Amino acid sequence: MCGIVGVLGDHEAAPLLVEALKRLEYRGYDSAGIATVNEAGRLDRRRAVGKLVNLSDLLVHEPLSGRAGIGHTRWATHGAATRENAHPHRAGRVAVVHNGIIENFRALRAELAEDGIEADSETDTEVVALLAARHLEQGMTPDEAVTATLERLEGAFALCFLFEGEGDLLIAARKGSPLAIGHGEGEMFVGSDAIALAPMTERITYLEEGDRAVISRAGAQIFDADGRRVNREMREVRLDAARIGKAGYRHFMAKEIAEQPAVIGDVLSAYIASDGSAVSLPLEGLDFRNISRLTLVACGTAHIACLAAKYWFERYARLPVEVDIASEFRYREAPIPPGTVALFVSQSGETADTLAALRYAQGKADKTVSLVNVPESSIARESDIAVPILAGAEISVASTKAFTCQLTTFALMALHAARQRGELDRAGLAAQLADLRRLPGLMSHALAIEDALREVARELAEARDVLFLGRGQMYPLALEGALKLKEISYIHAEGYPAGELKHGPIALIDKATPTVVLAPHDGLLDKTVSNMQEVMARGGPVLLITDSRAAESAAEGAWAQITLPEAPEFVQPILYALPVQMLAYHAALALGKDVDQPRNLAKSVTVE
Ligand code: G6P
Secondary structure, eight states: OOEEEEEEOSSOHHHHHHHHHHHHGGGOOSEEEEEEEOTTOOEEEEEEESSHHHHHHHHHHSOOOOSEEEEEEEOOSSSOSOTTTSSSEEETTEEEEEEEEETTHHHHHHHHHHTTOOOSSSOSTHHHHHHHHHHHHTTOOHHHHHHHHHTTOOEEEEEEEEETTOTTOEEEEEEBSOOEEEEOSSOEEEESSHHHHTTTOSEEEEOOTTOEEEEETTEEEEEOTTSOEEOOOEEEOOOOHHHHSOTTOSSHHHHHHHTHHHHHHHHHHHHBOTTSSSBOOSOTTOOGGGOSEEEEEEOHHHHHHHHHHHHHHHHHHOOOEEEEEHHHHHHHTOOOOTTEEEEEEESSSOOHHHHHHHHHHTTTSSEEEEEESOTTSHHHHHSSEEEEOOOOOOOSSSOSHHHHHHHHHHHHHHHHHHHHTTSSOHHHHHHHHHHHHTHHHHHHHHHTTHHHHHHHHHHHTTOSEEEEEEOGGGHHHHHHHHHHHHHHHOOEEEEEEGGGGGGTGGGGOSTTSOEEEEOOSSTTHHHHHHHHHHHHHTTOOEEEEEEHHHHHHHOTTOSEEEEEOOOOGGGHHHHTHHHHHHHHHHHHHHTTOOSSSOTTOOSSOOOO
8 A cells, every 4th residue: 555656857757746646546645745955955855734736736835846756645553643643754964765565664763752752744754764763864975864763663655855965865665565667768767666657767777675766866775684785677667648538438447347358359369279279377286186185365355356266176177175264364373284375466466465475385385377457566586487367557446357357367277278188078178268258249238337336236226235146156356346346335245145145134134225136047946036125125236237048037026136147157156246346336436436436445455
């Protein structure tokens, strides 16, 4: 969480800092701030509570000049969203921005207090500025002061320092939180990710664990955790402007929902052999015949993708699957018996709990595999095998296209496993792959029902509580529907396996509590329809999301019905992601909520 940025520019830094922060706002938006060093060497800062627009407004009235600067957008961990707690934090001649958590900040604060140095904020970050300022006072150079400060810090951080009187110096450091350095023409940049720097440069160097970079306009000198000068590769990161802008859509979420037929098409073309006969995922060294168990671990929507994958792996590849939430898995000391492959799913590839769970599994599991959207991320780099899900930049906090790309990659992997384990013959595999190839077309049809969904979403938005039900492979989709709705509309929602209804949630049913039932034509349709009848018998309004084939037998008595195109059973979970995403989107719009930046959430959760 939190986005950080640094600029050593040719022109005024403030507009560039704000532009970069705009692209990092998905990481948090509790407050924002920038600091600059002006031509006279003076260090100054501006900070504002709330979204970036408040900082922009402040800068109109109280501009900051200078070609060197740092900036921050905050997701609060220590201390409320106030101006005092907003970054950059400043002490004496130094200002700093931070992403991560300094775990020993209380001890460091107490030590500083003994020397009569008091903090102004409640943050963990301020001690970093205070320590560095004290070292500068003691006569150290900026680099010596930062090095001595870093030695004292425990926890996770990406940091960027700016110094009074130093208009051509930034010092950046990384431990546990990602950090990228951008190379311009006589300009240098620092950012939490390459997207932030995209308007300035596409030439990026990623810092590695423990690295410190001393940056001037002439370039960056990078030192590893042992203080040795090292070379880190510079790469061209092509970030298509259309993929990181809104492309005419009102929200990133709307754009990302609409992109799904295209990105799923990309996944299928990348990972199905050109003759359509085999899966071509980058899984070198992984043989599913030698595996007795698959452990899938993730957080949030990525965790729900794992739950959906369990149905595919168990049913088609006959491979037992265990699914876990990363924050539970990492501390449970789960035994990992031989024959286990541990697989971690993360859009960002930086989620702290998922990364820690991966590190726990290393050396215990036969292999660690990751499904990530950001190929340069920590989780991708640290796993034995990293499979990109190819969704392209996902900006909206609520995950949509990354979810369906995770599902599609999983579906292909399950088929590959089924074939390797002899559970699927050549013709069977070809048939399933042909079904998957129909997905982009089916999804385009599903997107066309948006008008009908908008109407029902308006009514749904009046509810205080909503239940989502699904059976079998539709159960994880019920969870995802509920999660999306709560995330962006703040309506309380629960996802349940339809068969579990009578063991508790049925007590919630009344005429003011709608139930969304996901029931395509599949082997369990009749059972789901019975559960739906149980809801309606108690006066509960039902929104049925189904297909044309099931609609005839299932729809009677429902308050509303959304009909999707009929799809092969294997691909239904991927297709049914679309209506639940659109439902949440339009409910949030009807309520006037901030769809792309829901309260209290952040996209990349780099703290525990
Ligand atoms: C946050 C986001 C979710 C996301 C989850 C896991 O909670 O708001 O959309 O699913 O983190 O993130 P990851 O990057 O690991 O997939």
